[in-house]
Every structure is written in structure tokens, then in C-alpha cells.
Amino acid sequence: MPLALEGSQALARTVALCRPQVVAAYPITPQTHIVENISRLVADGVFDCEFVSVESEFSAASVALGAAAAGSRAYTASASQGIMLMSEVLFNIAGLRVPMVMTCANRSVGGPLNIWNDQQDSMAVRDSGWIQLYCADNQEAIDTTIQAYRIAERTELPVMVCVDGFTLTHTLEPLELPSQEEVDAFLPPYAFSRSLDPAHPISIGTLVTPEHFSEVRHAHHTAMVKAIAEIEAADGDWQALSGRSGGALLESSGPADATVGVLTIGSIHGTLLEAMTEYPASEPVRLIKLRCFRPFPAAAIRAACAGLERLVVVERALSPGSGGIVGNEVRAALSTMEQPPRVENYAVGLGGRDVPLDLYPRLLEADGEVGGFSVFDVDVSRLAPEDQ
């Protein structure tokens, strides 16, 4: 029976169902409700874990790292500047191949200060070596969080579940929460193979000299590439158990003969689905929802784009001076196709800018530069004169 739950509340309950032994987090908008709800569950005795209140995101990530290295299932959550502050630790967690799960309640990164949603924060740490899964709605956030623990523990790689701030975290939806039995069946108790144990001491994160560092990076990259199979398997197995799929690496919808495609990442997918009904297009359109950004599923993207002549990549972050982060990577992936589609690339909904339904027809009508990139919907009159 579906429950009407705020996204953050649902995520807190989902985290509790996954039974991490240690949670360490520091509040930041728009992640705060997740942590608040977890602490309430702990205080109410519903959720048995060591909840560590820390003084900063750096410590939050460090505590989670230490706990995971000592063999605990660990969890943290953050956003925006918090992700920036813990970024050093994020690289360490991944580089040390310590499995854990965190939620990124996606928010823009200052300055200037902006507390609203885009995906610049998780995109900024895309090279940290974490698996990154982007959720299109809150049901997916629930299911992905559960799957994330299994992926992390099987690959010994940390997983970041990215959930659009406010749009998902602060929105009430009817949601299916799995039972504890279902989750326990999917996530058996975990034993970390290199757990810190005072009786059998080891050092982790020791010095690695130039003789070995290339091998370290090679091994990490290979592990990420191999994780694609685990991500697909986790989604498949979860679907068998719960009847719901998040789409594994990506999900493609629309007619098979479509020649125009729109690729999105995160919650914009839902808006576009709604818009397709509201604004029927003159030609068939294929909607591609990219769920897995790291590892980057190049082969799956090429398969999803088969037959397309035109692809519009819509994303919620950018690499200033370069263009769209997702767009550029998609272009690179498609470049090996015999007849790749023309790719247009737009950044939308930056810093909480509204993404209305009529974005869909405007995107299709836009005559974007092929191979180019622009921030969509810029009102030049709002710029300082010298920047117009």
C-alpha cells in the first residue's frame, strides 16, 4: 500500500531498512530533512545505529569512512558546499575501495550563494571514483538506495545516490516502501574483506610510490567499468523482488522509429513525460533517462540512440568554458557510431530555475547549434550591461 511521504522522509526510512550500523552527517539544505528524519528514527528506537553528530561534512565523510573501513555498513548525506568540503574524503573513500552509500540532495554550488537545485555539486566530484546513480523520482530514490548498498558491497566501490534537491527531497508523493524482510533478503549482513581489526592490525591508505600508482588508478578504473554488470544485476534482482525497476543504466521510452531523442538526467524526466502528453509533437520522440553517470555507460547510450538523427541532451550543470558535462560525454560516446545523431546540448533549471512543461516543445523547436552548447532560456536583459 502506497504511503504519502516527503522524499526526504522516505529516504530516511529506506536508509533505516538497509540497516547501516553507522550514520554520520551534517545538515545542509536541501539534505537536512533526510538527516532529521534519520535522527528521529534513531531517537524513537525504530532504527538501531550509531548516529554520529559531527561538526562538518569533512568529519561526516571521515567518520563514515572509518566506520566502513572497520566493517560497518555506513551512510552519509550532503549537498552543495558540503560535497565540496568532503571532497577530499570522497576521493579517499573511493581510492581506498571502501564500500558505502551516500545521498547527494543535488544543489547548486556557490558562489554566488544559491540554495536551490541543480546538479553542479555531484558533477564536481564525478572524477572522485564513486559510482553515481541519478534518480528521476522518489520511488527510484528509494529503490536505488537499497540497490546501492548491494552494488557497493559487491564491487567494493562507494555509491552516490543523486536526488534533485527540493524537487524530490521536499515533495510529497505516494510511495511504496519495501518491507524489512524484502530488504533483508536483498541485503544480507555484510563483512568487509579488509575490515580494520585491532586483533589483526592492518594499515589502510599507505603510501603508494610511483612504481605502483598507475596500477592503482588502472585497477580503480577497471573496477568501475566492471561495476556496470553489477548495477544491471542489482536492478534486475530488485525488480524480481519488488516488481519495480529504476532502469539500471538508462531507460529509453518512446516509439522505436523515432528519429528525435531527448536525453535527460534526474527529475526533469518526469516533467518531460508529462509534457509529452500536454504537447504532442509532430514527429515521434524518444525519451532517454540516464540513471548511471559513473561508470559512464557508453555502449548502452549508443544502443539507446540507434536510429536517431537528432539528440537533445538536457542537463542541470555545466563545465564553464567547455559546455555540458553530460552532453560532451554523450557526444564522445556516440562518435564511434557509424551514423551518430546530431547532438544539441542545453543546461536547464540551474540554481532552481523552474522547468515548466512548455520547456519540451521549446527544446524541440530550438534551433541549437549542432555540436554546441548553451544555457537555455537566458534573459540577456537581466545581465549586467558589460556582460550582455
Add this chain to the structure above:
Amino acid sequence: MTTLTRGAYAHPETSLDFKTGTWRVERPVHHHRNAPCHVACPAGEDAQAYLASLEESGPRAAWETLVAANPLPAVTGRVCHHPCETACNRGAYDESISIHNVERFLGDEALRHGWDYPGIPARRDGDAVAVVGAGPAGLAAAYHLLRLGHPVTVFDKLPVAGGTLRTAIPQYRLPRDILDREMERILAAGMEFRAHHILGRDVSLAELQAEYPRVFLGPGCQVGRAWSVDGVTPSDLHPGISQLQEWIAVGAAPEARSVAILGGGNTAMDMARVMRRAGTKEVHVITHKAIPGPGVPAADTMPAIEREVRQAIEEGVVVHEHRGVHRLILRGEKVIGVEIVHMKKMVQENGRLKRIAFEGTETVLHVDQVIPAVGQVVERHGLGTILAKGRDYLQADELGRVFQHPKLYTGGDARGDRGTVAEAVGDGRRAAAAMHADLIGVEPVPEVKSQPIGIERLNLNYFEHAPAPEEKVLPVEDRGETEEIEGGITARQAAAEAVRCFSCGNCFACDNCWTLCPDNSVLKTRDVATDGTHYVFDYDYCKGCGMCANECPCGFIEMEPEG
């Protein structure tokens, strides 16, 4: 090749595969440097070493360390002018270690417990050596020759040993029971002592040289230097040294209401104090040089020990510094006064200072005695041509070998430029080492002393401020002819001094290097350490950060560039 673990985890000790020592551009090394007290000691005592022994193993071990250089610590601890304390780095921090008092304490402990000298072999089958003069130089030479395995015979004109220690140092500075017991022990160390032997009367130098392959001459300076003012001398003139000797031997001092003693050395000061004790109301000391004190350059100060000058002034002796005798005022042949004049320093053309009378500064002192104490010379009798005509002293190289007489050695006052007991002991020790080398067919080499370690090389953050011990001193009104003025320090005070010692240039096992090394590259081991410390550097892993050298309180660790 080492295989990598996932996430670069490592089992204990596996990180030892990474030899981080290859990163090093400088390496720490243990470097023993001589402490300033050691370098400054004319007798060659290593005070730092015996203070360390005192702290680590107690008084007997400390005394044994001490007598490896100087067999007479109960004597030198009392009479030495202790340049070690002037040199002591601690003096620039709060107060110098009271080294002379620790030395005296150890010497007295040895006498009290009857400790025997260590390190004297029972079997002494080296070549025999004769020593002329049982003063500090001769006895030190004899003692070190015994240690080196030589039979030694000591000749002296007096019935007992001690030389100048006995004949010219008043009891209030050196009590006779202390001297007697110190002499008793050193004679018992294994040397043959032939008393009542006057060189040239009872035994000749030629006879000695015929019987002994090497002879050490330690005659001291027993004769007062001739003195007059423009050829004029009073009829009843006696030099200070002989009057001092007479007073010490039989208690006779010249009767005088007022006296002028000429000279600024220890004989002058002793004589002045003796005259005060003998009842002379006015005792004037007239010296070209300055009263020692802070800021007075060493070259300009009276040669007497500062402590003795201070105590003499306390006892009422009037010191006229920078003054010379211009004229004797005689009635008949008797002195009724001296005219003294300010002596001015003038730089000569050759750059040396010369003192000249400052005309117009003449003043008259009414005295009925003048006692010259302007230096002593070697007694010529029995030395023949060894003491060249026109010379007052024996000429020798730095090993003590008399010029042109390679089988004769000398040391102490007879060299003319010494003048202290400690220097005599040092001369005796060096001459013994040189004679030994000579006799076993090795070319003797002079001692090389490294530069003393300066206070800037120490890390003073590890030392707490603490005062020097207060010594009991007899009040002026209680001072007499025999009772010792200085009271020494207690065992507890001596132990506190050992703790105060900075241990300059020498490890005292504080564990700083071992504790603070960020790479665990200082290994604590007494088994493997070969340099007397508790530590070895593990150069496989030491990155050369220098923290150990920086945090070593003693300056014992130095950073050297990697070759």
C-alpha cells in the same frame, strides 16, 4: 616486485618494503662534541662525563671517571680557579654548574670511603721512569705512567709528598688532612717515593738518566724572582714565596704594622692574607693589573684566582690596581714607605701593550715592610745545563719534551707559563702519555681537542631554570689560620648539579629523537648502539626531516648532507 593490495592496505611491517630513506638529502648523525667544561679544563677532566656518571651510576662511578684524568680531585676541587665554570654553557642560561664543588665532593667521598684508583695494572712491566718532584705535575705524571704500565720512582727533597700544594698553599684553602690523605692514596697507587732526595746533592740527573730511560722533571718554581727598584733593595728584603713557605711550615710571619706586597698573583694574595692573619693592620697589594670582575678583559686582570682576590678584599686587604712602585722610601737601609704611581697602558709599535708610569699620579704609602711577590723561578741547583743560562724556566714542546733533551720531560710551574695546579696535572698526564708512546716506539702526538659545542647548538626548551647550589662560606670574622673557608656542597646538591648539566654534545638518553621521529626511524637499542647512546638511525626509512636534530637537547645529533 611487490604486489599491490586493493586500496593499498598493508599488513604490519609490509610498508617496510618502501625504503623511504632514498628520499633523504640530509642524514642525521650522532656527533660527540666536547663540552666547553672539558675543553676548558687544564687538567683534561671531562666534567660533563663525570656529571653524567654521577646521575646515572652514583658518586663512585663519577669519581672513577674523574680520576681517569686527574688523580687529585679533593685538591683541585678546592684550589682550582675552575675555568670549566667560566666556559660552562649553562652560565649563559642561568648559572654555571658548580663543577669545582662537584669535583671536591667526589674527591672527599673517595677519601671518606677509601676508594682505590681504578685502572692501574698490577703487572707493570714497561720501562721505568724517574720523576723529580712530588708536586702536582710530578705526581700526575707518575700516576698516569702507572696506569700505562710503567714502574715509577718519585724523588723529592722534602720528607713528604705534595710539593707546592704543601709548601705554598695556606691551610684555610687546602686543609692538611685532605692533602695528606690524597697524598697517601696516590703514593699507595704503586709508585716508589724517595724522600729527602735533593737533586744535585743526593742524586744527580746523570745518575737518574743512567738508570731510567725517561726522566720527568717537576721541580716547580721555588725561588722568588730577584727584585729591586732601580737597583735599590731594603736590607731586610725577603721574597713573598719564601715568607709564605716559612709561615706555612713553621707559622712565622714578619712582624709589621703595615706592609706593601708587590705583585698580582696567587703568592701575593696568599701572602697578603697570611699577613692579615699574622696581625698586620694595613696590608697593601700593589699590582699593574686590574681587580678581576665583570667586563674586565682577561689579559688585563691580575693573574690571581678571582675567588682569592675577592676573599682577600673581604678580609681587609687593600688592592691598588693599575699601580707600580716608583720609588722606595728608605731610612737608612730600612723601608719606611713606597711611592706608587698609576701605570698606563700604551700600545707599542709592535702592537703589544706596555705599561708606563703616568707622571704626576705619584702617591706615598707609609709601610714598614715591602714583600715582592713578582714571580718565582726554577731552582737551578742540580739541573746543570738543562736550564740554560739566562733562562728562568725549562723550555719544552707541547708534549713536555725538554728542548735538546728528548729523554727528559717536564711540566707544571717549571715551564714558566703555567701557574695553576690544574695545568700541572694536565702537563703530567700529557707527558706520561708522550713518554709511554716514546718508550714503546711510537711517535707521540699532541692531544687534539675539538671545538667546544656552543649554546646555540642546544635546545634550551628542554631545560628548566634552576639556581646553582649555595656553598657554606666561613664569615670573615671567623676566618683563621687553619679552618677551611669554603664548606663544599652536600650529596644532594651534587646530584642536583648533575641534573642541571646540559650534557653539551653528549647524549643523555632523553628519548626525544626516538619519541619524535615521524618515521619511527630512530631505533632504541642498547645492544646495537655502538656509540654509547641508546639509539641507532634506521637509514632505510629516515627521510632526513631533521626533527631529531632539532629536538635533541644536547646538540648530539647533526644533519650532514647526503654524499
